Amino acid sequence: MGKNTVFADDIEEIIISEEKLKTRIRELGEEITAAYNEDDDIVMLCILRGAVLFMADLAREIDLPVVFDFMDVSSYGASTESSGVVRIIKDMEENIEDRHLLIVEDIIDTGRTLKHVVDMLHTRSPKSIKIVTLLDKPERRVQKELEADFNGFEIPDKFVVGYGLDFAEKYRNLSFIGVLKEKMYS
């Protein structure tokens, strides 16, 4: 578990190592770079707080001019089950009318969070909306029509933490993605 020893007893298994994250994020950066033109006006929107580490690493692998923006959205609180109620805690600041919006998420689970965000942002008339997610848990999807344009890893239906993802605000600073031991939340 290397440098993250303080959490060692809480983690069942590491499912994506730091090295695998790095390699895949580099590939995602190349895919995204190839999907736009150099003169496109692109706003990268990080969905706080989980996507912070992914946004920081991914942005450096994208070889295009981009603008950063942030939106704070919450639906889980201190639970491993989505409340179903998506709260916008902080809206984005940029005007996205006629601009390309790239939404950066850490995980699509039920899809409720992103469905809410995408529906809301569509009303602001962006030129395009694309979604990049580091993790996708397709088995849990409630919003079946919701798909990412760029997807890092498909993962099984297990509650994961690390590399930005939390349980009750903990474990975000792990450098890998791990499955949280059930005893930590049951």
Ligand SMILES: O=P(O)(O)OC[C@H]1O[C@H](OP(=O)(O)OP(=O)(O)O)[C@H](O)[C@@H]1O
């Ligand atoms: O597809 P869903 O079932 O909606 O789940 C995905 C969302 O849940 C998590 O956010 P959370 O509400 O835990 O906030 P956080 O990013 O601040 O941890 C995660 O960061 C996604 O935004």
Ligand code: HPA
């Ligand atoms: O598996 C998960 N881990 C952390 N946060 C999450 N939000 C949705 N699913 C998850």
